[in-house]
Amino acid sequence: MNIIRTVRNNWKKSLFATAIGAWGLKYADQRWRDWNLMKMYCTEAKKYGDLMLKSTNRPKRVVVILNPAANKGKGRALYERNVAPILNLAGMEVALHVTQSEGQAKRIMMETVEKADAIIVAGGDGTLSEVVTGIMKRADEPTFSSIPICIVPLGQTNTLARTLYLPSVHNTVQFIAEMTLSSVSGGLKHVDALNVKGGDDKSVYAVSNVSLGLFSDSEIRKKRNWYFGPLKDRLCYVITAVRHWKNELKFSNIIFHYTVPCQGCNRCKELPKKIEYRWWNIFIRPQHKVLEKDYTDVVNEQCGVVKDTNVNFCHLDAFANRKANSLDVKLTSNDITKSDFIKKGWKRISKNPEDTNDTATISNNDDGNRNDIYLKKDGNDTDDDKDIHLNVASLTMNLPNDIADRKFIIDSEQFELMTPLTLQILPNKFKFYYARGNHVIAPESKIFKMPKFRNA
Incomplete structure (x- = not known):
């Protein structure tokens, strides 16, 4: 009775304490579920890392372009907490480049990066646009643009990531972890690019x-x-x-x-070239480029x-x-x-x-x-x-x-x-990694409920 009387006599303080307690409980529940989600994703990444250790192939070399200013300055913290553990456990050789100013991602892609098996863009739409522009302005663009790109959505706007991958996922940690793991086990999807040119040819x-x-x-x-x-x-x-x-x-x-x-058509597509035979082709087959389709007879005026x-x-x-x-x-x-x-x-x-x-x-x-x-x-x-x-x-x-x-x-x-x-x-x-499906099913919003693996 004393507790009821105290609450009734101090209802404003009681209401404020209840609101704070509810917020704290919800925050603790979210952190607990995010921690367990990352534990599951790290376990999944370690499986690929163990396979890499048993194989004789060299580790997959990935170049990471990180924008620490993404998402109001949370980019580096999100990367270190949700991205770096997965890449390390998956046995990848990571070359990290942290941008310090606007336009630096473009310069890094044009001048610094030499070889890579994959490019990971850890940031938002702006960082991705700079990376793509830097790739297109390289001297070896025809070959370098074939390197697969993985988007790790750390920014406030992640238009392409939402368009290509998991539009139904609303959990930030799961979205980031799923996209990171796609660079290990995901498929590849071709994506069109837009060339926007001004009057000064820029x-x-x-x-x-x-x-x-x-x-x-x-x-x-x-x-x-x-x-x-x-x-x-x-x-x-x-x-x-x-x-x-x-x-x-x-x-x-x-x-x-x-x-x-x-x-x-025969105007815009590469046409097969006529093979010129020499006497040594009796012993050595002439080399020629194999085209996917012959457009010689396709006409479009x-x-x-x-x-x-x-x-x-x-x-x-x-x-x-x-x-x-x-x-x-x-x-x-x-x-x-x-x-x-x-x-x-x-x-x-x-x-x-x-x-x-x-x-x-x-x-x-x-x-x-x-x-x-x-x-x-x-x-x-x-x-x-x-x-x-x-x-x-x-x-x-x-x-x-x-x-x-x-x-x-x-x-x-x-x-x-x-x-x-x-x-x-x-x-x-370009070729972008996409997730084949959720490796972990996030739990519903129930207090301290553990996530489960997706049924095969």
Whole structure:
């Protein structure tokens, strides 16, 4: 009775103590489950390490590009706690490069790294973009770009990792550990690259998406509204609609120069060379390159032909269509209302623009080659949407000259907007590791429940 009377007489303190105790219990439960998850992943990695010790092959040499500033400065701690133990127990020879400034990851890939069996990018989308750009600017790019890449998602934005791997995993430790272990036991998947080139011929390479316009302006402005806390993600679109809704920020009468996608023809594919025989070929078979397919008789008159079209838009999203090896471009109409702009912006928070894309219908000829892009307005009866979808191989746009103070987004990173701006798809340019499945099933949120291995 004394306890009940004390609680009743001091209900504010009791409520505060209960809240603190509940938070502490939840925190302890999460740390306990994360510890057990890492224990399971380390056990799994040790199996591969033991096999490596028994074999006569040299250890797998991996180059790790670590961004310690990722995830608000937590990058190094996350790496040392969740990544390094798995790599060491798996018997890998690790060459660690820690970046200290912006752009250093690109310079490391261009100048420092020489040989590797795999490249591990420990950071976010910005670090990945720098690594990819550094690889593409190497003198030995054709051979070096064939080295598999593993993404360890330590950043706040991990667009490609979420797109390619485990979109249903929400546990940070499991996500990081699963991606790290994929460099040991995962499969390989080809990924397209985007070449973004400005008027000064400077190129930036991306693997996720390119975004420019009103939505990008709002998302860039998001960091300035940090004092709104979790509401800043939604308020940034409201602020744009109320304070920054100007016709000058929209793009009118923009000329697009584009080429249509091609699935392969005698114009764009390497053709077999005629073998010249010599007398010594009676004893030694002549060496020649074996091609996957002979495109000599495949004709596509539209391949590489530059066409023009005139469009109006307030926002552009471009990303690789990995199924069709082409560039999907989504244009938001200039006629969008403020309420529709806010509604679409809020949808972008919970959904990647790539997930909501409706691929345009393509006209095909008998050889399966695309003849032209198809511009369409969405015919959804439930949503009065006037978005235009384009499907191209390359796109060059001449933007207005008064864009010096505007920026656009490449793989979640900000860049100064350039004109003319060229986007080009590079099909199947890189190979990325992906997880074949969860090695450990994370437990439900129950106090101190141990995880179990996935059933075979």
